[in-house]
Amino acid sequence: MAASQHYVIIGNGVAGNEAASCLRAQDKDSRITLITAGRLLFYNRYELPRIFHEECDWRDFLVHEPEYYADNHIDVRRNSFVTSVDSAGKTLTLAHKESLAYDQLLVASGGGSYLPEELVESRHLLDHFNTYRAARKVEQSLPPGGRVVMLGGDVLGLDLARNLVWEDYKVTLVAADQTFWPHRPDEETRAKFLKVLEDMGMEIIDGVRPIRVEEGGKGMSARKVVLQDGRELFADVVMPFYGLSPSVDFMLGSGVDIERGLLVNPQLRTTDSSIWAAGDVCQIWSAEENSYRFYYGWKNVKHMGEIAARNMMGEDVEVDTHPDEGLRVNDKGELDSPFWEYD
Numbered sequence: 001m002a003a004s005q006h007y008v009i010i011g012n013g014v015a016g017n018e019a020a021s022c023l024r025a026q027d028k029d030s031r032i033t034l035i036t037a038g039r040l041l042f043y044n045r046y047e048l049p050r051i052f053h054e055e056c057d058w059r060d061f062l063v064h065e066p067e068y069y070a071d072n073h074i075d076v077r078r079n080s081f082v083t084s085v086d087s088a089g090k091t092l093t094l095a096h097k098e099s100l101a102y103d104q105l106l107v108a109s110g111g112g113s114y115l116p117e118e119l120v121e122s123r124h125l126l127d128h129f130n131t132y133r134a135a136r137k138v139e140q141s142l143p144p145g146g147r148v149v150m151l152g153g154d155v156l157g158l159d160l161a162r163n164l165v166w167e168d169y170k171v172t173l174v175a176a177d178q179t180f181w182p183h184r185p186d187e188e189t190r191a192k193f194l195k196v197l198e199d200m201g202m203e204i205i206d207g208v209r210p211i212r213v214e215e216g217g218k219g220m221s222a223r224k225v226v227l228q229d230g231r232e233l234f235a236d237v238v239m240p241f242y243g244l245s246p247s248v249d250f251m252l253g254s255g256v257d258i259e260r261g262l263l264v265n266p267q268l269r270t271t272d273s274s275i276w277a278a279g280d281v282c283q284i285w286s287a288e289e290n291s292y293r294f295y296y297g298w299k300n301v302k303h304m305g306e307i308a309a310r311n312m313m314g315e316d317v318e319v320d321t322h323p324d325e326g327l328r329v330n331d332k333g334e335l336d337s338p339f340w341e342y343d
């Protein structure tokens, strides 16, 4: 390992923060810069549904006290969007045109929610739950007992859906191929799990696609979802949950190999020897499956942050990922996913 490096990490989520902390624990002198498009320091998004259950604000979700970064000499660049990476010159460019040089780069930029083509024009009428601000907007748009129409219903959405039902909001799930993503239950199990969701208090609509979302009129609900068979669903909030699409746009043209995510070997190195990737953005080579695959969930993503950091410092260790352990029905008769667990 070189005496002093500039480690640059793109992404302030679980993977990026675990990597930063691991780098600092073992390398007291090198410069560490953590870049995030977001405005807040690292906060736990898995806990955002708490806003429906208790009085809280963004400070309650922070994983580290703000002093942690200064104490550990980790320079956090918030509200800074990376637009491109030049692997030959070992520099990246930010949206405000600043360039930043790195010795080793870790891309931990996660993923954004995927939207099917037919809903793209309705994008401005859809709500998300991916940031504190977006979550707060949903909470404020819902009157007591208000209705959410959830489109798709991946596990991130279903976590929110169960929290809404527990607080007596009405949830209509328009199921799709991506329902339960990244779990992939077979047809029979899928039907069983949809029934469990119904028993938990959700209305389930299956086998018909939404074709557009419209604004409601005066004296009506704020949104209307039009289904392929002509049915109309009225809601206060409409939210798409069709799985994640890796955030890799800024890496196009960087020279590293990309399929859907950044392709990495089991040491999490990309096809460029100074660029590494961890978390939801990367597809890891699996010799057993003879293909690249994603691994999700807090436990996997955190572990990837650690492994990437150790290899950036000169070790040679492989990830030990835990594949999807499957959805289950818990002893309360409710659906439970290992992806909802974090520490």
Ligand SMILES: Cc1cc2nc3c(=O)[nH]c(=O)nc-3n(C[C@H](O)[C@H](O)[C@H](O)COP(=O)(O)OP(=O)(O)OC[C@H]3O[C@@H](n4cnc5c(N)ncnc54)[C@H](O)[C@@H]3O)c2cc1C
Binding pocket: 010, 011, 012, 013, 014, 015, 016, 035, 036, 037, 038, 045, 046, 048, 080, 081, 082, 083, 108, 109, 110, 111, 129, 130, 131, 155, 156, 159, 247, 250, 278, 279, 280, 281, 296, 297, 298, 301, 339, 340, 341
């Ligand atoms: C609301 C919510 C709840 C979730 N709940 C669960 C759950 O219960 N179970 C589960 O398995 N998964 C959940 N997930 C998915 C979860 O985010 C991931 O599995 C995991 O946390 C990903 O961590 P990460 O570090 O890879 O990326 P993320 O946590 O997504 O962090 C990505 C970071 O990269 C930054 N970034 C992206 N592009 C750029 C750019 N161009 N320039 C600068 N910065 C950039 C972002 O600002 C962010 O800081 C949830 C996601 C959301 C949105």
